[in-house]
Amino acid sequence: MCRAALAGDSNVKKAEAVNNGIVYLMVIPYLLVAIIGYLIYRMYQSKKKKAE
Template identity: 95%
Template structure:
């Protein structure tokens, strides 16, 4: 009985350690991504780069649309699948 308690405590500690390491890694990745955005902003700042800045903004919008569109399509397909299963069950 004592060994089961020790194993349970070890598994809990192991789980907490994994969560902590994952959180630290996620934090560090976010810092580097933020630095890249600041570099792009500094490179495009100024009046002489207006067309270049507009092109970069348009590119960002197009890049953002694709993941949302894919998630919406997959969500719709899953919804249709559940609806067809529900009709077959009736």
């Protein structure tokens, strides 16, 4: 369905929007994992400083 909807030269903006949406959906999980990992790292660092 996507291929049929995006076929042709007149749908360049639609194709770009679909590509941007795909990239957005692919990047979000990596960002979430990175943010959660950073928060866990900070939590362990603060516990380490309190123990000293």
